[in-house]
Amino acid sequence: MKLLTCPVNGPRNITEFQYLGPVRAASADEPEQLIDALFYAENPLGVMREWWRHTPSNTMLIAERHTVSDQILATYLPNRKPA
Amino acid sequence: MPFSLLKYGLRSRHVPFRDIPPTPDLKRSYDVVIIGGGGHGLAAAYYLSNVHGIRNVAVLEKGYLAGGNTARNTTTIRSNYMTEESVRFYKEGVELFETMSRDLGFNVMFSQRGQLTLAHSEATLRSFHLRAEMGKHMGTRIEVVDVQTVKELCPHLNLDLGGQHEVMGGLWHADGGTARHDAVAWGYARHAGARGVEIHQRTEVIGFEQAGDRVTHVRTNRGTIAAGQVLQAVGGLNGQVAAMAGIRLPIRCFPLQAMVTQPLKPFLDILVSSANLHTYLVQSSRGEIVIGGGSDPYQLASTRSTLDQKEHLAEGALHLFPFLHKVKLLRQWAGITDMTPDYSPIMGASPLRNYWLDCGWGTWGFKATPVAGKRMAETIATGRVPDVLKPFDLSRFDSFALLNEMGATAASH
Numbered sequence: 183m184k185l186l187t188c189p190v191n192g193p194r195n196i197t198e199f200q201y202l203g204p205v206r207a208a209s210a211d212e213p214e215q216l217i218d219a220l221f222y223a224e225n226p227l228g229v230m231r232e233w234w235r236h237t238p239s240n241t242m243l244i245a246e247r248h249t250v251s252d253q254i255l256a257t258y259l260p261n262r263k264p265a
Numbered sequence: 266m267p268f269s270l271l272k273y274g275l276r277s278r279h280v281p282f283r284d285i286p287p288t289p290d291l292k293r294s295y296d297v298v299i300i301g302g303g304g305h306g307l308a309a310a311y312y313l314s315n316v317h318g319i320r321n322v323a324v325l326e327k328g329y330l331a332g333g334n335t336a337r338n339t340t341t342i343r344s345n346y347m348t349e350e351s352v353r354f355y356k357e358g359v360e361l362f363e364t365m366s367r368d369l370g371f372n373v374m375f376s377q378r379g380q381l382t383l384a385h386s387e388a389t390l391r392s393f394h395l396r397a398e399m400g401k402h403m404g405t406r407i408e409v410v411d412v413q414t415v416k417e418l419c420p421h422l423n424l425d426l427g428g429q430h431e432v433m434g435g436l437w438h439a440d441g442g443t444a445r446h447d448a449v450a451w452g453y454a455r456h457a458g459a460r461g462v463e464i465h466q467r468t469e470v471i472g473f474e475q476a477g478d479r480v481t482h483v484r485t486n487r488g489t490i491a492a493g494q495v496l497q498a499v500g501g502l503n504g505q506v507a508a509m510a511g512i513r514l515p516i517r518c519f520p521l522q523a524m525v526t527q528p529l530k531p532f533l534d535i536l537v538s539s540a541n542l543h544t545y546l547v548q549s550s551r552g553e554i555v556i557g558g559g560s561d562p563y564q565l566a567s568t569r570s571t572l573d574q575k576e577h578l579a580e581g582a583l584h585l586f587p588f589l590h591k592v593k594l595l596r597q598w599a600g601i602t603d604m605t606p607d608y609s610p611i612m613g614a615s616p617l618r619n620y621w622l623d624c625g626w627g628t629w630g631f632k633a634t635p636v637a638g639k640r641m642a643e644t645i646a647t648g649r650v651p652d653v654l655k656p657f658d659l660s661r662f663d664s665f666a667l668l669n670e671m672g673a674t675a676a677s678h
Contacts, residue, residue: 201562201564
């Protein structure tokens with residue numbers, strides 16, 4: 183069982199979470215960035231910031247995860263990035 | 266008989282037969298450099314050298330021959346897609362598999378036993394009708410079948426009548442089949458090698474030199490070579506290699522896991538997949554049950570195994586064939602799929618004039634091996650992208666001409 187730590191509910195089985203994709207540099211609100219925002223998602227070999235949702239409590243959170251080792255380095259609420 | 270065989274093998278004049286030519290030193294320049302020594306790259310090398318007469322070709326492979334995604338798929342071959350563009354392309358692929366053993370003089374163990382996708386809801390059946398009509402229109406053998414026919418096609422299947430995953434019908438694709446993945450790559454490598462194509466294993470591309478909108482040199486861990494044209498076909502690392510050439514690709518990587526059981530007596534002579542259970546099964550020629558399913562739920566570029574995904578596959582397999590419950594697993598593996606936003610590959614031109622792309626092969630790469638190789642070779646030899654590849658151009662994302670190929674994965678649709 184792989185664990186992911188919800189900032190509100192603590193460590194939980196990762197199957198309780200929904201992956202919502204990378205935190206995007208591009209913004210869909212900027213017309214010239216629309217195609218980037220829609221199609222060109224981040225796909226690094228390394229640490230990626232991404233959106234997750236803890237489904238039972240509907241908590242939206244950000245995780246920093248390494249896309250090769252699959253190690254989760256940090257999880258936090260979107261408006262409370264740790265220093 | 267064994268004695269004479271031994272004698273033959275020990276004769277001093279006997280030269281051991283070698284399918285794949287040894288890796289030579291790199292020359293200073295090649296007409297075509299193919300990055301990626303998997304099925305697609307080797308097929309392109311075969312068609313370039315054997316059909317178009319372009320022999321000064323180097324295939325660069327980071328690891329060993331066909332050791333990436335070619336070795337890590339579940340060998341399903343089919344053309345029951347959703348859009349006209351895809352059906353046309355994959356149908357040509359299936360036809361090339363039909364004659365491949367004969368064409369290559371190499372047994373690729375192609376077995377055209379048909380693929381059955383199960384529908385567990387009226388909604389799925391309706392989408393199957395759409396796919397069947399598109400397939401028939403394009404001339405492929407495909408039809409929607411009722412429960413009775415499902416039972417005849419696959420007598421051991423648990424139909425779960427009245428249950429949670431009741432089988433209500435299926436999509437029967439008689440042209441579907443399976444082949445030996447290694448043999449496909451080896452067959453192409455042998456013929457390309459015989460025509461002078463150099464296959465460089467353990468040769469990793471580490472950068473490019475460019476002049477204007479052309480690539481002039483390819484830098485590798487074994488030295489720098491000049492290249493007339495470059496073809497990129499590096500399943501799982503396409504984003505990274507393209508980035509070295511300054512090209513951005515709309516690709517995200519997800520692992521796709523699969524496994525096989527111990528060998529059993531033959532009981533399953535078709536390919537079965539389930540739309541609801543996200544699981545598909547095929548019995549290999551050795552009797553093993555190959556079990557595959559959907560990708561991992563989040564982006565990752567690692568071929569590790571997870572218990573969750575394996576349990577999910579086992580659950581689906583046991584639902585369809587409950588008597589498999591005491592069967593042991595033999596092996597498991599994962600490949601890295603390059604997922605594009607419209608579940609379709611990216612083939613053809615790139616922003617660079619002599620740099621060609623054959624990538625974005627999410628979960629649908631193996632079946633396209635011969636046709637992608639053939640058509641990419643044609644593109645490189647003539648400098649013109651053939652009509653059958655045009656819908657798959659990278660520029661489709663800029664013009665919102667996406668393909669919406671939701672028939673791409675056998676498991677989910």
